[in-house]
Amino acid sequence: MTLALSRRAAMLGAAATSGSLLFAGGQAGAQQKPTELRVGITTFLSGPASVFGVPARQAADLLFEEINKAGGIAGIPVRAFYVDEGPGTDHLVGEYRRLVQNEGVHIVFASISSGSCLACTPLSDEMKKTTLLWDCGTQRIFEEGPHPFAFRTQGYGTPEVLAPLLYLLKHKPEFRSIAVINQDYAWGRDSWELWKAGMDALKPGVRVLAELFPRFNSTDFSTEITRLLALRPDVILSTSWGGELVTLIRQASERKLFERSTFVLPVAEASLQQLGKAMPQGHVIGARGDHWNNHPKPKDPARFKRFVDTYRAKYNEYPIYPCHHMAQAIAAMQAGIARAVAAKGGGWPNDQELANAFRGLTFDSPTSSITLREDGQGLEDQIVGLSTFTDKFAFAVPKDMVIFPAAMVSTPVGQKSVPWLKSLKPEILDQMPAPIAG
Amino acid sequence: MSGTVTAPARRVAPIGEALLALLGIAAVILAAWAVPWLKFILTVALAKGIAVLGILLLLRAGQVSFGHSMFLAIGAYTVAFLAPALPEALLLLPLGAAIAGLFGLVIGLFVVRYRDIFFGMLNLALSMVLYSLLEKLYSLTKGTDGIRVSGLRFAGITPDLATQEWVMFGLALGLAILFGLLVRAYLGSPMGRALAGIKTRETRLEFMGVSARRVLLAAYVLSAVMGGVAGTLVAMTSRHVTPQLAYWTSSGELVFIAVLGGAGSALGPFLGAAAFELVRVYAAAAVADAWQMILGAVLLLVILFAPGGLWGMLAGRLGRRP
Amino acid sequence: MSGPLLSARGLRLAFGGVKAADGIDLDVMPGEFLAIIGPNGAGKTTFINMTTGYLKPQGGSIAYDGEPILGLAPRAIVRRGIGRSFQLPQLFAEHTVLENAALAIAARSGLWSPLTPLLRPAWRAEAMAVLERFGLAPLAEARADALNEGARKLADIAMAVALQPRLILMDEPTSGVAAAEKMSVVETLVRVLREAKVTAVFVEHDMEVVERFADRVAVWNQGRIAALGPPQQVLNDPAVLRDVIGIEPAHHA
């Protein structure tokens, strides 16, 4: 039993189990093709963000099963090693090392939390291990310095905030006051900073009536809602997600806040199934990407449908955006490895060669094509719309959707997001595609 | 019953203890050499062991600090805040320890007036104040995402990754030995012996002309210093600090480790920390979404069936040898 | 002859409606053995507690060696040379008898370096010497909580004596001690205290002990001193016998 685990016994155990792996994951020289493709995946399996982490893991399980049935990647089966982000960053950096040094993974999918990404990316530099940032959104990653082994296979904070902002400016140009209620952590703070930079450039003079950052993982927003009811802002922005967003929307709609103010909810998509019919209509909602269930023109409708249907059949719920982000990372990995193997004439790439294959890579998601720029950032389109109900879904979906091309709403390579947003001119609104009814 | 958490079950001859310590040191070095990723885990375990030594001191006085990881966080954030301006690890280490010690003195002057549940809860409350501030003062602390520690120098040299890992491991091991010996001496000194008096016979201490509060305060400050040292080591090893370090469950873990290892010897905390980290890592690897349950079950079993902790079990075995 | 070592005047203290001290005047002369007797609740322990700083009287004064000590913390009073022992022995249960004694010696010397072992040779030798005087040397390595009641009482007093007080206040030093060993315990005690020239005040219920060892007896009743004088005189006072002791001691005839 574990009870009897003395230090010596533990050491012996550790040495024994890892003995065969001591020399795994070597770097240079002639690479022998491994017998399996080892993928380390960090995701939330505990704590509040497990509402993202667990569905994403389910999506990965499902896709890996499909891939392995179809012969694996480059002819070898895929094996996933999951790591829980829940226990905190200091635990995670240890786990990242374990993945690389002990499990000998060939590639790492890192993290939902921006904090985890900020901690893992430097490790990818140091350990020279290709790391796909599969869900985190902080703009700081690639703007604060190069990370030659890290690639983000989806959009990030700037486009995910700018697209709803543009949409709001077009949809409700007359708004004069705003309040923000965000979770108190990097995403909540950063997304407000991005929003405000863009808003002040595109529509100067909007009054900010309240900046509320209730503590992360709050369960009650009654007091904040009372304050917002009393202040009567035209617009309320919230980039919150998960249980907190559900609670906020429930409490606010019960107290008629949605009747007084227009909400902008850039991360709403993941919570709409939970909310069901409780989601008020006519508010701006986003999906951190373009993967809405009612996407008006997905690039590969059959593939999109198959993914959604299989997921639903297996887990009895619709996939949410982290599932799609996971699928994107897996698609990127498939494309990247194929490219690397092709570049080596069928040989197995070393770590450096694998990373090289991802630079500038274009891969298809079910809904569009995503290109990884030279700085590692992926270009993923954004769809924003107004919440509504249709016959097809038991939960809210967007209508009057605008598909924002990724390049239009992403900070150009080499620039930083906040200065770039501050430099925006109202003319950008003219480039906005026309809404699609949906 | 074979002893309890706060009182050694049976005394192991110093020579046996020394031998065990040497054996442990050799095993740790061997493991770190043989299994590279374990080096990281063991460095963190040694660091936490140092913090747990502090918990052990307070446990001897019958007091449980359910907020002690605040000192760990203070040490860690000292490194995170100062590293950009002062990247010299060998200066940051004593600085982190000193600042934690200073906090320990100020907080200690307040909390040593309380005993038992109130002592535990006050420490908990103060650690939650620190946690909330670290989380809330976003412009200073980057909130829950925490601060990355980079570009550390060691005696003016910036080592490569592998070397730095060894340096940190060596530092942690060296400090663990140093503080282990210090605590051992402390527990054998009148100051340490008087701690047990606080648990049951505080009146007698007073009637010996001794201020029980001062006895407890001295131990508290020393434990805060060790918490700070542990924090600096953790920050320099994981190179990323978050407010989570100060959350009450982290403090709970430190007490957990103390009980797991057993308070009978200065070796206990290190036994406990190594076992804790290894169980956590292996449990997390085996069942990523139920590691907490496994740790909880281990803790429960230890308390119910081996309240002397791992050290108690070892001591029991050694004691039976002819 | 010099003045009193301890001098209490007009001590008053009430707990709710109960007067535990109702104008206590008492002088303790250097070198004497003063016994305090009286029924339960008469305020005997309260007197010890007030003298040692554990309780603060509501009125009156206490002087030790001519200087007022009222209001000082217990540990300050101890440092001036007043020791005490307890009705329920207050030993550090997890430590050995030797360590208990050594801790008292360490406390007295005020040497609290965290790196000095408690059992450094000087302290160990002195602790052993104290234990030998009390006949506890064979038990030096036993844990305090493993002792029988008599040994515990002696060890408790030994700790007080190790502090080298000039005055010691003992709360029922023989209570709980088996009848067979009681006299030997008291004899040991008195021998040691006389050797160390310690003045002693002790609360005692056993009239035989009082008669054999006390120089003077103070009779407590309802927070007052009802009688004070040599044992022969006080213990034959019919009023004391009737009101305070309540029963006629069988051996006293």
Add this chain to the structure above:
Amino acid sequence: MGAWFSENGLLIGLALLDGLANAALIFMVAVGLNLVFGVLRIVNVAHGSLFAIGAYAAASLGLFLASLGLPPAFGFAALVVAAALVGGLLGPLIERLVLRRIYGQEEVLQLLVTFALFMILEDVQKLVWGVQPILQDAPMKLLGTVEVPFGEDTIPFTAYQLFLLPGVALATLVGLAWFLRRTLTGRVIVAVTTDKEAAMAMGIDAAKVTLLTFTFGAALAALGGALASPTTSLVPGIGAQTIVLSFAVVATAGLGQIEGAAISALMIGLGRSIAVYLAPEFEVVVPYLIMVAVLLVRPQGLFGVLETRRV
């Protein structure tokens, strides 16, 4: 000052209404914790898990009843039944299987045993209810909203939070006070709390009282969770937050104090709400600052009695 007040006075008034609901929920949890401490002398860290499980059970039961097509009013029954079930099943289970083995042992062990239970129960919640937010707010919706005048404006509050939560908390407080003072069982609990040895010497079956109290305390925690469930979505981690707040309430109140728990819950609930208006950065720190400030002045807590403890 006058101008400031006329500007903010109304807002503070609103904050008080929010604080009341908040205080009511904290009280429900803290009072159970305090009751259990009084008799068992154990600070039960797993009390927060019982809160969470009570909330989950109430939501599940409510959703189940709704799926049977029963009217939403059954949601209220679900709250009470779920709390009774959780308290009645988990309470005795924990007390009999685990806590009973550690009575009389060192405090740190008792505390850690409940910490271990907390860790285990956290994962049990995930295994049973998953990680997606669960919500069942039918009871809150059913009661509708009340328009509270605010200058020329009105502010809608849910009747659930404005009336039901404080009402239930008040009823609990009064009922508990009556139970402890007027019923035989209650007096026995008080006797054990005040002096366990004496109570046992009088022939009280301490084992029975302990079991009863722990079950009762567990049910109170579960009821607190059940009552909170309509107002919030349930996610992993709600237990950890609740318990640490309850600690603050209990320590501020004084250990074993029932009425004290009500007053300190009120202080902490109102303090937090007011902080949201005046200094939102410090909202999370307020409960602990209140606790530290109170203990600085009164080391035994607001209503605690030094040395002799009572309920």
